[in-house]
Amino acid sequence: MQALPLSSQLINLFASVLLLLAFAMLAQRRVVSLIGLFATQGLVLSLSTAVVAWSTSQPHLYESAGLTLLLKVIVLPWLLYRLVRKLDVRWEFEGLINIPTTMLIGIVLVVFSFNLALPISQLASTVTRSTLGIAMASVMLSFLMMITRRKAIPQVIGFLAMENGLFFAATSATYGMPMVVELGIALDVLVGMLILGVFFFQIREQFDSLDLKHLEKLKEGE
Amino acid sequence: MSPAPLALIGFAAAAWLAIGAAGLIRPRSLRAVRTLFSLGSVLGVAIAVVACVALAGSPESAVLPLGLPDLPFHLRVDALSAFFLLLLGSATAAISLFSAGYFRSGSGTAPGLICFQYHAFVAAMVLVLIADDAYVFMVAWETMALASYFLVTTDHRIPEIRRAGFLYLLIAHVGAIAILLCFGVLQGGHGDYTFAAMRSITLPGWWGSAAFFLALTGFGAKAGVLPLHVWLPEAHPAAPSPVSALMSGVMLKTAIYGLLRVTFDLLGAQLWWWGAIALALGLVSALFGVIFAAAQTDMKRLLAYSSIENIGILVAAMGLVILFKTNAKPLLAAIALAALLYHALNHAMFKSLLFLATGSVLHATKERSLGKLGGLIHRMPWVAWLALAGTLASAGLPPLNGFVSEWLLLQAFLFTPTLPQSFINMLVPLAAAALVLAVALAGYVMVKFYGVIFLGRPREPSLAYAQDAGGFERAGLVALAAACVLLGIFPATVLAAIDHVTSLLVGSQASGGDTSWLLLAPLGAERSSYSPLIVLGAIVGAVLITIQLVHRMWHGRVRRAPAWDCGFPLQTPRMQDTAEGFGQPIRQVFEPFFRIERHLPSPFDAKPRYSVVASDHWWHWLYLPIARAAEAVARLFGLIQRGRISVYLTYSFVTLLALLLFVL
Secondary structure: OOOOOHHHHHHHHHHHHHHHHHHHHHHOOEHHHHHHHHHHHHHHHHHHHHHHHHHHOOHHHHHHHHHHHHHHHHHHHHHHHHHHHHHOOOEOOOOOOOHHHHHHHHHHHHHHHHHHHHHHHHHOOOOOHHHHHHHHHHHHHHHHHHHHOOEHHHHHHHHHHHHHHHHHHHHHHHOOOOHHHHHHHHHHHHHHHHHHHHHHHHHHHHHOOOEHHHHHHHOOOO | OOOOHHHHHHHHHHHHHHHHHHHOOOOOOHHHHHHHHHHHHHHHHHHHHHHHHHHHOOOEEEEEEEEEOOEEEEEEEOHHHHHHHHHHHHHHHHHHHHHHHHOOOOOOOOHHHHHHHHHHHHHHHHHHHHEOEHHHHHHHHHHHHHHHHHHHHHHOOOHHHHHHHHHHHHHHHHHHHHHHHHHHHHOOOOOOOEHHHHHHOOOOOOHHHHHHHHHHHHHHHHHOOOOOOOHHHHHHHHOOHHHHHHHHHHHHHHHHHHHHHHHHHHOOOOOHHHHHHHHHHHHHHHHHHHHHHHHOOEHHHHHHHHHHHHHHHHHHHHHHHHHHHHOOOHHHHHHHHHHHHHHHHHHHHHHHHHHHHHHHHHHHHOOOEHHHOOOHHHHOHHHHHHHHHHHHHHHOOOOOHHHHHHHHHHHHHHOHHHOOOHHHHHHHHHHHHHHHHHHHHHHHHHHHHHHHHHOOOOOOHHHHHOOOOOHHHHHHHHHHHHHHHHHHHOHHHHHHHHHHHHHHHOOOOOOOOOOOOOOEOOOOOOOOOEOHHHHHHHHHHHHHHHHHHHHHHOOOOOOOOOOOOOOOOOOOHHHOOOHHHHHHHHHHHOHHHEEEEEEOOOOOOOOOOOEEEEEEHHHHHHHHHHHHHHHHHHHHHHOOOOOOHHHHHHHHHHHHHHHHHHHO
């Protein structure tokens, strides 16, 4: 078996770091650390995009790498951190399912996504094809994190991490989306984050807590 | 003519929008709104004039660089659009003039905002009429529906009005979906949604019929054809009167325009049985509308049902046009089509006039119920005499305009025995009889409308303080009344204009080449003819002679005595014939049409109350079951509503996994 070129090796490395980070986020209970993990994930994503750009010499990928760096490593974590400090919710005590069970479900999901990605990877001709499974797995893991968390902020971080996974899937499958789409998604995420920030304040003002179980009251009456 | 009509019409629509936007600057200033509505009225006249020019000109189209990328706006003006633009421009001019004096600050929407919604509404209608691809058409159509929805719910603090608005919006959207599907069928799988492309293809097999019936459903929902009529009697009373006038007079006609555009322009070939179905549906709507109008006690509901009747007549006429056209009788088709278009124009004028008159009455008395009005001819002579013109026109009496179009339509009916389908030939006399019945009952309804509101004695003491309409309102009413009279007296001129449309759609001319402006004889003077001037002369002559005779034979002594005092010394205005009483015979005769809930007082009741509510079978047969079914389905979905975000996320997660598993 011949050795892979350096760029492919780097991309595979980043991909595996991404997957590890996704698992770490799934297991992490402290909200501030969660934000740190999210920022690291953004950094890895940005680096891997830059490597793909360098190895395939696609200049527009540099732009999206820069955009990722700016938005997901600096702006969003800073916004989240400020929110956490203002709302004073550093800890989350319990999820809906305990951590070991969550991890086991996560492993099943990873196997599922690898299995799913296998036929696609064999068809694809991009240098990043082997990472599609990982990208899908991190989307699934982020989704799982949104489901299992009870408080609002970790759910939002799960949502943002899912977007990271999608972005990685796009870079690995097709060398990135068109610039218009990418800009649109970036703007969506930013605006969504701002709106959710407003919602957090409203929710807390209403219920004195960010625990989402209070929202169950909003269900239509029996 | 150097500037093209299409460009002028486009500018006028844009100017309407600008006027509307200007209303937003100082929404509470009545002076500003008054000026803006007057300007809008001038633009309406301008559009009518340009449309007259365009009517005789050749079709003209343009592509606007607006809209989505690769999907520009296509616009086109041909004789059909020009005719409806003429209708829109002239009716809007008068209604805007009236509106300038009508809207005041109240508890509802601010006048400036109404001004914006009103002008967005009329501009959207212009765009509907000049659209040349399905995309622009739908955008304009939906803008029209939304603007009119907001206008209907002007007094949104009243729950019934919100309910009426919701019903209107709901049916408007059902209709819009049908229209959208119709365009989807019409493009025939080529993906080109311009009307030019739709014209060029012929649809195979049943697809043509599918397109026609989707159009009939969609445009029928907007026009108020049975059984999608239920929004009309709710929305019209809810809306401010100028808006009712605009909706009934103009917006319903855009639906008729759409139906004509799809049937005769976009669909290359028609089938005769479409005509039979449209004819039957139209007649049923007409009869239903007029019978319900006779039973109403709210003056605006009465007019709304009367609109259903008139739309029914229009749809029946369209059915007749299809029957004649498919049986290669272009002259008769042209006469029926001319009757249709003429009646659309007439209805726009007299129904707007009547709705505006009810608006003036409403402002003066704060009363919509016929049971509390009466004797207003003494208090509001301007409104009363002008409304008389509209009433006579609506009742179809010569020499006013309503007679001309109904006469033309009957001419067309009387010649149907020449059709090859024998059973249609047998049924057509029945249809003609139904039409005559509807027209006669319309006369009855109009007597009730006018008599109860304006004649007799005031039923409430507060009516003594009713004020006549102001200057702007009078001007608007005078314009419409004048239009009713002129359209009635110079039918040959109008028909000459309509000929441009009939030769475009059915390839023949209704006036039969007879260019005499005095005599209307579409099938030759020896068969039947009508000369409104002679009729007018006879009427005026008879009136003058009678006045002379009365003056000769009159003894000259004036004696004032209480009216209606038939030997009863104690009598109150309450003893007059009421709206319920007047409508009673009709309600008795057509009992099966209604669903009547009667509440009779017991003989020992100290405060006896009698109430009778005549409601619509369709509501119970069609709408309530659908609503109940929808509620049941919604309750099923309520079972999976758990109120917990993680459960919802799990739903989407499981769906995602399942899809990934099955698709890949």
